[in-house]
Amino acid sequence: MPGQKNLFFLLFFFFLIFLNQQEIVCQGKESILQEIFHSNHEIREKAIHSLSAYDAKEIFSLLSPYCEDKSPDIRCYAIAALDSLDTCESYAKIASMLEDRNPSVAYRASQALSKNIPRSKDYLLSALKSNNIQSQYYALVAVEKGKDISFWDCVVFLSDSSSPQIRRQAIITLGSYSWEKTDKRFSLSVGILQKKLLDSDRLVRASAIWGLGQYDYEDKIKNIQYAARDDSWEVRCAALNALPKKEREENLCHFLLPLFHDSHWAVRYAAVKQAGKLSCSSLLEKLHLMLLESQEKEKVKAAICSALGEIAHPSSLPFLLQVWQSSSFVACQEADYALTTFAYLYPAQFLQIFRDKKRDLKLRCDCALLLGRVKAKSISPYLYGIAKDTQEKEEIRFQAIVLLSDFEGQKAIPLFREFLAQTSPYLQEAALLALGKMQDEEKLxxxxxxxxxxxxxxxxxxxxxxxxxxxxxxxxxxxxxxxxxxxxxxxxxxxxxxxxxxxxxxxxx
The missing domain is CATH 1.25.10 (Leucine-rich Repeat Variant)
Structure with a gap:
């Protein structure tokens, strides 16, 4: 009997330990769930990474109800957690959320499925072959991101869908594929995309010319030229963005010039941006004239400044300077970026402006700031003369001292000490700034x-x-x-x- 009692107490003891462990596990699961749906991104990520320590089936059963939560954010968090489980059940659940009423949730589901195409392939195929337009659309989004060629037949089939939205996404997906020219699907894809240039939906046509832009084939320029004459500005913009970089400049310029006069500002904007990206220097004169047109939209002028910065020809400098000193914030900002490039390439021209006493004071000071920004140390010898010129404006001498502190460092300390004893507060301020940078203890x-x-x-x-x-x-x-x-x-x-x-x-x- 004593032995039986001992055995009973021993079993009871282990039973208590088991209950305690179960309680700890339950508490752990509750805690991890709270962290998965926490508002802090880092806490959520950490919790999701720790899910591998738990039983996937149990976690799946706990997460499933959250996929029906009223909050789209909670449903998105649930998708992220399910994705980490990497099980057939979890991907099936994620695939079902392609039909979610909230676009953000459906998109998040498509992104999760695209990460693991081998695991989610069957569910994506099922969605692509379904009659649900939303499921088809977001499945296509996942396929586009995953770039799995095994879906090609389905994508081709959906490119003839009655839904413009599905046709557009199918065409974009076709354009995202990369084929060897020897693969028959290369020529078939090009043929499908070419036919879609005649589609009744303007965005399908725009998607088609974008897709064709991703392929290297013989009639590419002809197709782009055709699309550039489309009635829809979206298609014309897409045609511009499809231009190949390796095309001869004279052909590019011939193509771009008419689009500089397009009736829609977005097309003019795209044409100008392409002129810059493709370094069409023969279009500079036209770009300069467009920059001076008072009726031109500010966004287009900003794009022109950006293009001039990319082409970086000295003849553009006066035009950029004019915009730089204007009241237009957007264009002025782009001019500033462009002029930074110019200051780096042509510091002597900015030094000339800085030294020119007939020039506007603000412009001269701004040029000094640009020279400092690009660390144009080659101009240092001239700065001493400007700083010492008593006939020069104090603001200019101030800028010269500041530039010397950046370019010359310790070499210019005697000059800085000299200016510390000046009677001009403005020049003394410049000297203080310079000596502070140099940490000149002698003048403490x-x-x-x-x-x-x-x-x-x-x-x-x-x-x-x-x-x-x-x-x-x-x-x-x-x-x-x-x-x-x-x-x-x-x-x-x-x-x-x-x-x-x-x-x-x-x-x-």
Missing amino acids: PEIFGFLSSPNTRLKETALWCISQFEFEKTKPFILQALKSKEANVSKAALLLIKHLGKEKEISTE
């Missing part, structure tokens, strides 16, 4: 002297300058400034200490 006493300056800007610049030095080098001067009888100096020192985060170190002194 003079730099600290500016903390008592009545000029707020100079005082702030001095504070910045001091903050560039190692704290141990400036500490004695800071302590001295704290003890100053001038309230503004001690206050400035306190601000500096706070900015440097050295309150504790100073308080122990």
